[in-house]
């Protein structure tokens with residue numbers, strides 16, 4: 001492809017580096033909960049700009065912004081009413097440009113979230129579809145069907161609970177795999193395809209470096225024959241021909257997008273949120289498709305050496321098979337924060353825990369986490385797991401607040417909750433609000449420095465001690481640990497390889513990177529003694545807990561630098 005578009009050179013960003021993403025540390029910002037510049041209770045784009053010095057000091061390579069587009073917030077912004085604009089409550093396009101320039105000037109790339117499976121019900125297209133009536137071209141952009149008598153077309157269940165069909169005023173039903181306010185688009189429709197290309201170009205032309213693709217495995221559907229029941233759908237193999245999930249033909253869409261990405265210098269990147277069988281991940285991660293895919297397996301793993309080693313080994317092989325690099329995720333805006341997951345008693349989990357909203361959240365059932373949560377242990381393990389992951393080859397996706405060691409906020413009143421998963425499950429699923437509470441920047445003040453007034457989700461009292469201000473100058477804080485790890489990561493990163501060193505203990509993992517850096521994680525509770533040669537030849541560059549000479553304490557990680 002010709003290099004039609006080249007963004008204006010901005011200091012700090014190397015336009016010739018087409019592989020920056022392969023081992024990047026990418027920090028996820030959930031904009032409504034990051035920093036609130038106009039103090040209306042909701043975080044905004046100028047708030048992000050005001051915190052660029054913080055992000056630069058943290059030492060990340062890129063930020064990924066969850067949706068900031070106009071939205072009625074039926075699903076925290078994943079119900080997009082206008083893909084090429086900024087929600088007026090969050091700022092303007094000019095504010096976006098200012099933020100982008102400030103991030104780029106500090107060498108931080110910007111990835112934005114694209115939500116192509118569904119729009120908001122307030123999107124003009126959906127409003128047109130409702131007005132235009134059955135059989136119209138406007139309705140063909142979505143998935144409308146006649147019901148069976150007064151019943152929906154099928155018994156399909158939405159991923160957020162309840163029926164996946166909602167009735168329009170004229171009696172037809174539309175499909176929504178998520179909330180009622182998120183009608184699924186029809187990807188067989190040419191307007192839909194053309195419009196997303198326009199959106200990708202719109203943000204790429206503004207200088208955005210990459211895209212995170214929401215529910216990348218569900219866009220295309222084959223609903224041509226008689227519609228199956230939910231039980232029949234569940235029983236069908238997911239091998240590329242399933243009517244609604246992980247169809248091979250979705251990669252025709254991504255091949256078109258790839259041509260768009262590659263028409264920029266450097267090529268725009270993309271990472272797929274694809275909840276598919278591991279064997280099918282390389283299809284999304286291949287250079288002809290999106291180029292990288294999230295690996296969510298550590299979200300489902302316990303703090304357990306055997307599970308971590310298996311996940312690392314298998315995912316490095318997988319990434320190699322697709323010529324991509326792998327990704328590591330311990331927390332994001334959909335799951336219980338990892339400090340809390342690791343501080344809870346071992347959960348009972350079943351194989352069908354994979355769907356996105358379930359992992360973790362069911363551990364919070366009945367009464368919240370507080371009675372059972374061992375906060376100190378959770379944090380100790382989280383710090384160890386984070387250092388383990390930050391030493392690995394591949395890119396690390398960090399979620400805002402994990403650098404503060406934040407725990408989940410479990411005690412939110414029902415009346416203050418926002419997540420549709422809570423409401424559609426009649427409160428059975430506590431939902432995802434607990435990891436989306438606005439960040440504490442200062443030790444006190446009306447919203448702990450998030451803004452100068454209230455925050456849109458209630459912050460607990462303990463946020464003060466976890467704030468940036470409280471941790472900033474503390475050598476032992478989690479913030480200091482992340483800053484040091486992210487700075488050293490550039491030294492530690494080498495070829496995307498690692499070698500496992502046997503430790504003689506099932507609960508201790510030890511890997512070495514090609515340039516000699518070593519990472520030792522003790523998942524158990526009894527101290528692990530380093531070998532004589534490790535003690536002689538390497539020295540501890542960083543440790544997640546206080547480290548007695550020559551030893552790795554329980555539930556801790558050390559990074560050893562070659563002499």
Ligand code: NOJ
Pocket residue numbers: 075078115178214215273333334356
């Ligand atoms: C995945 C996003 O991460 C989640 O927050 C959202 O609710 C669903 N996709 C639907 O867009």
